[in-house]
Amino acid sequence: MSDPQNPSDPTWRPADGPAVEPPAAPAAPAAPPVYTQPPAYNEPPAAAAPPAYTQPAPTYGATQQGYPAAPPSAYGSPATAAIPGKTLGIVAFVLSFFTGLIALILGIVALVQSKKAGHKNGWAVAAIIISSVLMVIGIIxxxxxxxxAVGLANQVMVNCGTGGSGFVEVWGQQVPCSEIDTNTR
Structure with a gap:
């Protein structure tokens, strides 16, 4: 006869009766339901979270594929770092035709910035040269x-000073003092 507390046989038999199946082991409890907050009035229901990404285990001996290569750039050459002072040199070049002193100062500043960075700046050099030349021409x-003007004023004073009836040479022509108004308004 077998022990009812520790049966060695899956079927258990009481001493005075037929064989009885032992009671089944209790099943694992089911997961409790997940309750979510209902959506607010006139809001669409929340979308389900996307499934988590799992990467398959590597197979040794086989080559794994990596990420694809980046596509080539869309247009033109790749962007390079800006040269310090280049924009200021272009501004100085444009201004060198209109305002000489400001263009000269900006050109020098742009050239110094470029030299410190180890680059050449042709725009700044051109601005310095053009503004210097135009300033010298302007001074001359x-x-x-x-x-x-001083010579013409001197001629007028000498020849037409006190009721003089002489002539004054203006642009290579002799002008009588009577046509020159010595009284300024």
């Missing part, structure tokens, strides 16, 4: 005009 023209 100004001196010539002032000299001419």
């Amino acid at each position: 023209v100004t001196i010539v005009w002032i000299t001419y």
